[in-house]
Every structure is written in C-alpha cells, then in structure tokens.
Amino acid sequence: MGIGILLSGFVISEPAPYEIYMAGLIAVWALFGLRISRAIVPLLVLLVAMNIGGMIAMTQMADLANTPLYLAVSLFLAFSAVFFASVTSVQPSLYRLIFIAYVVSAVATSLLGIAGYFHAFPGAEMFTKYDRAAGAFQDPNVFGPFLVLPGTYLLYLLLTGPVSRMPLLAVPLLIITAGIFFSFSRGAWGMFAVSAVLLTACLFLQSASGKFRLRVVVMTIAAMALLVIAFIVILQLPGVSDMFTQRAQLEQSYDSARLGRFARYSIGFQLAMEHPFGIGPLVFGTIYGEDTHDIWLKALMDYGWLGFVSFLTLTLWTIGTGFRILLRDRPWQPYLLCAYVAYLGNIGLGTFIDIDHWRHLYLLLGLVWGAIALEYRHQRELRLARPESLLAIHLRDRHRIRLTRTALSRYIATRSGV
Numbered sequence: 426m427g428i429g430i431l432l433s434g435f436v437i438s439e440p441a442p443y444e445i446y447m448a449g450l451i452a453v454w455a456l457f458g459l460r461i462s463r464a465i466v467p468l469l470v471l472l473v474a475m476n477i478g479g480m481i482a483m484t485q486m487a488d489l490a491n492t493p494l495y496l497a498v499s500l501f502l503a504f505s506a507v508f509f510a511s512v513t514s515v516q517p518s519l520y521r522l523i524f525i526a527y528v529v530s531a532v533a534t535s536l537l538g539i540a541g542y543f544h545a546f547p548g549a550e551m552f553t554k555y556d557r558a559a560g561a562f563q564d565p566n567v568f569g570p571f572l573v574l575p576g577t578y579l580l581y582l583l584l585t586g587p588v589s590r591m592p593l594l595a596v597p598l599l600i601i602t603a604g605i606f607f608s609f610s611r612g613a614w615g616m617f618a619v620s621a622v623l624l625t626a627c628l629f630l631q632s633a634s635g636k637f638r639l640r641v642v643v644m645t646i647a648a649m650a651l652l653v654i655a656f657i658v659i660l661q662l663p664g665v666s667d668m669f670t671q672r673a674q675l676e677q678s679y680d681s682a683r684l685g686r687f688a689r690y691s692i693g694f695q696l697a698m699e700h701p702f703g704i705g706p707l708v709f710g711t712i713y714g715e716d717t718h719d720i721w722l723k724a725l726m727d728y729g730w731l732g733f734v735s736f737l738t739l740t741l742w743t744i745g746t747g748f749r750i751l752l753r754d755r756p757w758q759p760y761l762l763c764a765y766v767a768y769l770g771n772i773g774l775g776t777f778i779d780i781d782h783w784r785h786l787y788l789l790l791g792l793v794w795g796a797i798a799l800e801y802r803h804q805r806e807l808r809l810a811r812p813e814s815l816l817a818i819h820l821r822d823r824h825r826i827r828l829t830r831t832a833l834s835r836y837i838a839t840r841s842g843v
C-alpha cells in the first residue's frame with residue numbers, strides 16, 4: 426500500500442507505474458478477501474454508471490483512436506477509489522500509512538519540481554513545463570493540486586501536535602508549500618488557501634477548550650506571518666516576480682479569447698443539449714482545439730447525461746454525508762477532516778479545469794468513503810452492543826401497557842356496576 430501511494434506522485438505518462446502497480450495490488454487483495462461494505466456500494470454503483478455512460482458515448486464516435494485506453498484508465502481509477510474505501514473501512518490503521526506515504530511522495534516530487542525550476546542540475550528542466558515547476562507530473566496544474574492534501578495534513582499536525590515536533594513538521598511543509606507556489610497554478614494556490622482556512626475553522630469549532638482555540642489562533646497568525654515573509658523573500662529571486670505577476674491575474678488571454686475557455690463552456694453546454702449520449706471521450710478537444718477545462722462539461726461531453734448525473738449525484742452524496750460525520754470524535758476523524766477539505770477544493774477547482782483523471786481525486790474519494798463506511802459500522806456496533814438496554818425499554822413498555830389494561834378494566838367494571 427505504501428509503495429502504491431509513493432508511486433502516485435510520479436505520473437509522467439499514461440498508463441503510469443502507479444496504474445500498473447495498483448492494478449496488481451487490487452487483484453492480489455481481491456484474491457485474499459477484499460470486502461466491500463454495504464455503505465460503499467453507492468460509490469461503486471455511481472462510478473460504474475459514470476463509466477457505462479462513457480462506453481455509450483464511445484459509440485457516437487467515428488474514430489475510436491485512444492478512447493478505449495482512456496476509458497480503461499477511467500474504470501481503473503473508479504475501482505481504485507472503491508479499493509481505498511474498502512481497505513480503510515476494514516483496517517482504519519491504514520489511514521496513517523497512506524498519509525505518511527503521501528507526504529513522502531509529495532516532498533520527493535516537490536523537490537524535483539523546485540530543482541527543475543531553478544535548473545539545479547543538468548536535465549532538471551524535465552521537471553518543469555511552461556517555465557513552471559511540474560515535478561514528476563505532465564502538467565503543473567496537476568502537480569500543484571496533488572500537494573494540497575499532504576500540505577493540509579502537515580498543517581493539521583502542526584496545529585494539534587506537541588511543540589517539540591514543530592521543527593520536524595515545518596521542513597516538509599515548507600518544501601510542499603514551495604512546490605505549490607512554484608507550480609504557479611492559480612487553482613493550487615486557491616485550493617491550499619481554502620483547505621487551510623476550512624481546516625482551521627473546523628478545528629476551532631470542534632474543540633470546546635479555550636486554551637486549544639487560543640493556540641489555533643496564535644499558530645494561524647504565526648503561520649501567516651511566516652508565509653508573508655517567505656513570499657516577500659521569494660519574490661526577490663530573478664524571474665519569480667514576473668511569473669507571479671503574470672499568473673496572479675484572474676483572467677488569462679486563453680480564458681477570454683474568441684474560442685477561449687469561457688466561450689467553450691457556452692458551446693459545450695449547447696452541444697450537450699443536442700447529444701444526450703455525449704460525443705465521446707477527448708472528442709471536444711479535437712473539434713475546438715482544447716479540451717473542456719470543466720469537469721461538469723467534461724462529464725456531459727465524454728460520459729453523456731448518464732455520466733453527468735452519476736458524477737453530480739456522487740459529488741453531492743460525498744459532500745453531504747461527509748459533512749454530517751465530519752466533526753465526530755473518532756480515531757479516523759483527523760484523516761477524514763484533511764481529506765474532506767482537500768476534496769472540496771478539488772471539486773471547486775473542477776469548475777475551471779478538467780480533473781477527470783487525477784489519481785489523487787479518486788484517492789480522496791476512497792478516503793472519505795472509507796470513513797463513511799467506518800461510521801456506518803460504528804453506529805451498527807453501538808446498536809448491537811446495547812441489547813440489555815433495548816430489552817429493558819421493551820420490558821418497561823410492556824409493563825406500562827399491562828398497567829394501562831388493568832386500570833381500564835377496573836374503570837369499566839366500576840362504570841357497569843360489577
């Protein structure tokens with residue numbers, strides 16, 4: 426499991442080593458008793474329905490090209506989400522292993538991206554794209570969001586752990602934060618900021634301790650001050666200020682052009698009304714020069730209305746059910762909290778970019794649904810562990826009914842003169 430998570434940070438081509446390794450791991454685990462909880466069945470059904478929509482959309486294509494491989498990867502990622510949910514729901518201890526392996530992977534790929542950005546060694550530029558840090562990814566816009574969950578987890582440990590561990594946590598957090606910054610991904614910047622704010626707010630609301638709340642406030646102010654100082658220092662480096670100024674603009678030239686991102690949104694949604702089965706995976710980009718850059722439009726074009734409704738239902742179900750159990754005091758709650766806020770960030774970013782084949786998105790789905798299944802089992806065990814209480818309630822109710830019948834009989838006898 427640890428090796429599989431480590432490989433998730435190295436996705437330069439498809440199929441990546443991550444897919445090959447995880448496919449074998451899932452197969453072996455299935456042979457030795459992979460159990461899918463009843464609570465995870467909705468995740469499985471909705472992801473399979475979405476991919477069936479993609480297969481139906483494929484029938485609308487004149488030339489299949491690489492579509493079968495694309496859908497095979499989509500189906501594998503769906504099963505990987507179910508796998509992560511299943512194993513964590515049976516072995517909650519795997520949460521800690523997964524998060525530690527994820528942090529190690531994120532630090533490694535961040536160092537590669539930073540080294541590439543500064544041309545630290547010959548050939549390091551292979552870890553950049555468009556003069557932006559990309560790590561061991563094809564795109565800096567995927568590299569940056571990949572780092573958000575481990576960054577959020579390290580921030581959680583900083584806020585809640587002992588002071589003695591802070592230096593050990595601060596170093597990998599700074600490396601990951603630098604990786605996010607040098608990716609120059611506006612989406613990753615926003616995701617990390619939103620995740621940090623949501624995490625801090627949840628911790629503040631969850632605790633009733635005034636001392637802990639004060640610590641959260643002080644740590645937040647200190648972290649913001651350090652980030653501002655680091656930000657000012659980094660902007661003094663050659664070329665960084667110009668790239669930051671360019672990328673910090675909310676609207677880029679490719680957004681508002683005649684067939685830019687925003688124009689393609691309107692065209693795509695009109696096209697979806699004419700083609701309820703979709704037009705086939707990756708076809709939209711061949712027609713209009715670039716892909717949809719929107720997960721909702723992507724679902725309509727590549728998976729049809731069936732895929733769109735399935736994905737929308739899954740998203741709302743995950744957000745709603747996850748929110749309901751988010752602040753409950755459980756051993757797995759810290760992992761759920763970090764995964765949940767990162768998942769919200771990915772879904773929000775999906776409105777402006779295609780997140781369909783992001784490996785870490787399906788990992789996040791699996792982590793959240795694993796916690797949902799654990800809560801379902803926990804509630805069921807609570808009900809089964811209290812048979813004596815239920816029996817007492819049953820006997821008490823029977824006693825009350827018996828007393829009521831006796832009183833009623835006496836009343837009737839009195840009224841009738843017997």
